[in-house]
Amino acid sequence: MDITMGASRVCISWFLASHIKTLWNTVDLTKLQELDVSRSFNFKDEEKPIFFYKHRVDDDEGLTNLLTKIISWFFLDLYEVQGGISLMNLLIEITKLSRMTPKNLFFNFNSYIQENGLKFAAEKMPNIEKLALPIWCYQTEKSLRFAFSQWKNLKTLIIAHEHSYTGIFDFKAVGESCSNLTNLKYLGHMEEYKAREIVPYLQSLKRLSLRCSLVSYEAVYWLIIGLQNLTMLNVSHCKNSYFHPITRSRDDFVITTATQKLEKFIICPQDCRICKDHQCCYSWSYLAEDWRNDEIKELDF
Numbered sequence: 001m002d003i004t005m006g007a008s009r010v011c012i013s014w015f016l017a018s019h020i021k022t023l024w025n026t027v028d029l030t031k032l033q034e035l036d037v038s039r040s041f042n043f044k045d046e047e048k049p050i051f052f053y054k055h056r057v058d059d060d061e062g063l064t065n066l067l068t069k070i071i072s073w074f075f076l077d078l079y080e081v082q083g084g085i086s087l088m089n090l091l092i093e094i095t096k097l098s099r100m101t102p103k104n105l106f107f108n109f110n111s112y113i114q115e116n117g118l119k120f121a122a123e124k125m126p127n128i129e130k131l132a133l134p135i136w137c138y139q140t141e142k143s144l145r146f147a148f149s150q151w152k153n154l155k156t157l158i159i160a161h162e163h164s165y166t167g168i169f170d171f172k173a174v175g176e177s178c179s180n181l182t183n184l185k186y187l188g189h190m191e192e193y194k195a196r197e198i199v200p201y202l203q204s205l206k207r208l209s210l211r212c213s214l215v216s217y218e219a220v221y222w223l224i225i226g227l228q229n230l231t232m233l234n235v236s237h238c239k240n241s242y243f244h245p246i247t248r249s250r251d252d253f254v255i256t257t258a259t260q261k262l263e264k265f266i267i268c269p270q271d272c273r274i275c276k277d278h279q280c281c282y283s284w285s286y287l288a289e290d291w292r293n294d295e296i297k298e299l300d301f
Contacts (some may be wrong), residue, residue, distance in 0.1 A: 024098035063187035122147035175201025199226035
């Protein structure tokens with residue numbers, strides 16, 4: 001952020017340093033500083049959503065059309081962040097320096113990516129191999145197809161997805177263009193119909209993580225038997241539709257299938273401390289802090 005927002009303009013030495021390619025292997029936007037509004041508002045729910053940043057990463061139009069409506073459910077008033085920068089403008093500044101160098105692109109969990117933002121990132125950074133998309137990534141089928149058609153080198157995809165707000169994610173668009181994709185992390189609601197959508201198009205997957213997701217037993221079963229090249233599956237800290245933890249003491253048919261077919265099946269023990277400490281661990285505030293962690297090292301970022 002410091003390099004992007006001014007260091008490159010200090011002098012010729014800083015300008016040259018900011019163009020060193022190794023600096024731009026990874027574009028990490030996950031650590032943009034969030035603005036703590038907990039003392040400024042009364043929340044209707046114990047879980048407070050976080051949408052605001054000292055360096056703003058949402059687009060003005062997106063804020064007006066979507067986030068304002070959602071935030072109004074939780075806040076008495078709308079807080080405006082001054083002196084920030086939109087995500088689109090930040091991407092423009094980054095790509096002026098990085099050119100086509102980046103291989104890793106990680107968005108902040110609470111970023112709001114519009115169609116033009118994702119298209120721009122894909123066009124200007126086509127060599128991405130590891131990508132983390134945030135929960136507010138509302139895209140049309142056309143924009144997703146364009147973006148992933150540019151990312152043909154993509155090997156690892158991390159998705160935070162809430163279909164009730166951001167629509168259906170088009171796995172077909174990914175599968176048709178990203179033949180090198182071997183690692184997928186999906187954070188959201190994994191139901192049987194979604195598993196059936198994944199299986200035909202992502203047969204190259206070797207490692208899959210559903211860590212901290214709400215899942216159905218049928219969905220997990222379909223993924224295990226349907227993904228022929230799958231060797232590792234992580235369902236740690238997952239819960240079913242009744243918010244019961246997925247543990248070794250339950251769901252014998254899934255566990256039996258997984259242990260017979262997979263090289264590594266990661267699941268919580270019955271006395272898992274994290275599952276007990278976070279009775280409602282499928283909450284935005286918890287996931288925003290934890291989504292970068294994973295027991296499968298290829299999906300950690």
